[in-house]
Amino acid sequence: MLSREAAFPLFGLRTASDSPTGSSKSATTSVTPFVRTSLSALLVAVGYYAGSELGFFLKPAHTPIATFWPPSAILLAAFLLAPTQMWWVFLLAVLPAHLLVQLQSGTTLLTALGWFIANTCGPLLGAACIRRFKKENTLFDSLQGIIVFLTFGVFLPSLVKSFLNALITLQVGRESNYWMLWTTRLSSNIIAGLILIPTIVIFGRKGISWFRGAKSRYLEAGVLALSVVVVSLLVFDRENAASSVPTFIYALLPFLVWAALRFGSGGLSVSMLGVALISIWNAMHIGGPFGTSSMVQDMLVQRILSLHGLLMVLGLPLMLTAALVAERRRDQETLQNTCRNLVYMEEQERHRIARELHGDIAGRLTLAGFSLDELRADSNASARPLNRLYGQISGAFKAVLHLSHKIYPFGVEYLGLAPALIKLCRDTGAESGMTIKSSVEDVPLHLPLDVSLRVFRVAQLALENIQERQAKSAALDLRMSGGRVFLRIADDGIGIGGPQPGDGKGLDYMREQMLALGGTLKITSAPHRGTVVEASVPLIIGCS
Numbered sequence: 001m002l003s004r005e006a007a008f009p010l011f012g013l014r015t016a017s018d019s020p021t022g023s024s025k026s027a028t029t030s031v032t033p034f035v036r037t038s039l040s041a042l043l044v045a046v047g048y049y050a051g052s053e054l055g056f057f058l059k060p061a062h063t064p065i066a067t068f069w070p071p072s073a074i075l076l077a078a079f080l081l082a083p084t085q086m087w088w089v090f091l092l093a094v095l096p097a098h099l100l101v102q103l104q105s106g107t108t109l110l111t112a113l114g115w116f117i118a119n120t121c122g123p124l125l126g127a128a129c130i131r132r133f134k135k136e137n138t139l140f141d142s143l144q145g146i147i148v149f150l151t152f153g154v155f156l157p158s159l160v161k162s163f164l165n166a167l168i169t170l171q172v173g174r175e176s177n178y179w180m181l182w183t184t185r186l187s188s189n190i191i192a193g194l195i196l197i198p199t200i201v202i203f204g205r206k207g208i209s210w211f212r213g214a215k216s217r218y219l220e221a222g223v224l225a226l227s228v229v230v231v232s233l234l235v236f237d238r239e240n241a242a243s244s245v246p247t248f249i250y251a252l253l254p255f256l257v258w259a260a261l262r263f264g265s266g267g268l269s270v271s272m273l274g275v276a277l278i279s280i281w282n283a284m285h286i287g288g289p290f291g292t293s294s295m296v297q298d299m300l301v302q303r304i305l306s307l308h309g310l311l312m313v314l315g316l317p318l319m320l321t322a323a324l325v326a327e328r329r330r331d332q333e334t335l336q337n338t339c340r341n342l343v344y345m346e347e348q349e350r351h352r353i354a355r356e357l358h359g360d361i362a363g364r365l366t367l368a369g370f371s372l373d374e375l376r377a378d379s380n381a382s383a384r385p386l387n388r389l390y391g392q393i394s395g396a397f398k399a400v401l402h403l404s405h406k407i408y409p410f411g412v413e414y415l416g417l418a419p420a421l422i423k424l425c426r427d428t429g430a431e432s433g434m435t436i437k438s439s440v441e442d443v444p445l446h447l448p449l450d451v452s453l454r455v456f457r458v459a460q461l462a463l464e465n466i467q468e469r470q471a472k473s474a475a476l477d478l479r480m481s482g483g484r485v486f487l488r489i490a491d492d493g494i495g496i497g498g499p500q501p502g503d504g505k506g507l508d509y510m511r512e513q514m515l516a517l518g519g520t521l522k523i524t525s526a527p528h529r530g531t532v533v534e535a536s537v538p539l540i541i542g543c544s
């Protein structure tokens with residue numbers, strides 16, 4: 001989006017001599033918004049002029065029919081990209097471009113001014129309504145935004161502009177059939193707005209970042225673009241004139257769905273633009289699936305209206321689909337971030353409780369043990385009750401330390417993931433009597449703490465479940481490959497053949513630990529054939 005500082009370029013402009021301090025720095029600061037606004041206005045004017053030339057180029061000879069009219073859509077897109085304070089600058093900039101195009105085509109000055117009013121009223125009204133009802137940054141990424149865009153960015157401006165434009169054409173005596181004029185201009189304006197506005201706004205607002213985010217899909221985008229162009233040329237070629245409308249839909253629909261699902265509204269709009277230009281050109285000069293080029297004007301109008309109808313039938317539902325997919329993807333990312341934050345907060349709370357157990361309660365028990373040692377050293381005290389009390393305090397001390405390390409694995413934080421897992425396997429095997437083999441391959445000593453804690457939690461819960469499944473041996477393998485950490489734990493127990501107490505809760509918790517960091521968890525089990533737990537997580541920095 002253009003900077004809002006550029007909204008006030010023509011007011012308060014000062015040079016170095018006008019500045020109270022006479023500094024050149026103030027002059028540079030004040031000129032920058034003016035230059036930025038001037039360049040933006042020039043770009044809009046050039047785009048308006050180029051769009052008008054393209055509209056005349058795609059206009060059938062000796063007819064007032066406009067098959068595709070981009071100027072109003074370009075102007076509305078510019079309004080959406082700029083702050084409202086710049087709109088009047090854009091209107092002043094496109095006026096000379098509009099007059100230049102119209103006067104070159106033999107239009108009188110009064111008629112050209114009337115068409116300028118018709119071409120600008122619709123975009124102004126539509127952009128104002130969109131600003132009123134929806135934030136621009138979610139216009140094409142949500143179902144509500146697309147509905148607002150279609151209502152106030154496509155249909156309303158097209159209705160207003162087509163009504164005024166056809167009325168002016170009728171008044172100057174260029175055409176007598178108002179209904180035909182209004183219908184064709186309405187459909188051409190709808191198609192232009194439906195295709196061009198999302199393309200300009202999306203790539204104007206985040207074009208560079210969009211391309212950077214799609215680096216891994218350059219090849220896919222190229223194949224898609226080539227497929228759309230080739231299939232469009234084949235469908236609308238004269239040799240395929242006998243093909244029917246359903247053939248057109250069936251041939252191009254998979255590629256347009258591909259564009260909508262993989263590249264969103266921006267990719268769909270670009271694909272639709274290619275289809276529209278190729279189909280309109282062939283419908284005007286070759287005929288394609290809508291007839292031959294030797295038709296009279298009434299048949300030509302029907303051909304263009306049929307083509308516009310097909311483009312709308314294809315574009316409208318796919319644009320809604322792309323917005324719905326983007327909305328669901330954004331909701332999924334929000335849910336994943338929420339889950340990650342909740343897991344992080346839970347880990348922080350575990351860390352706090354474990355430190356309190358380890359530092360406060362264990363410390364108090366240690367002091368109590370020292371006091372008992374002093375009493376035991378006193379020959380006047382009874383030894384047996386004191387020994388019994390000392391044993392109880394020692395047991396409580398060990399239990400507190402064990403609980404503290406179980407709540408929060410300090411070994412992971414201080415030693416690293418691999419040494420902590422090896423120690424976990426050794427301690428679990430000593431407590432349960434199982435034989436647990438551990439293997440570590442290509443794993444750095446220090447990994448991101450969030451990744452290490454989540455992987456350790458999964459291993460800890462998996463080994464606890466193994467003890468309940470009457471396993472005699474187990475194997476833990478930890479390795480790193482392709483920027484991901486892989487954990488595999490296999491046992492020879494009875495498996496998870498039926499519902500067992502605590503299994504479901506433990507498995508769900510392990511899955512949440514992996515999903516919180518965008519990882520995966522796979523559990524393979526069969527009755528009396530053991531269980532295999534496989535977890536993987538990317539090396540990312542945890543949330544904070």
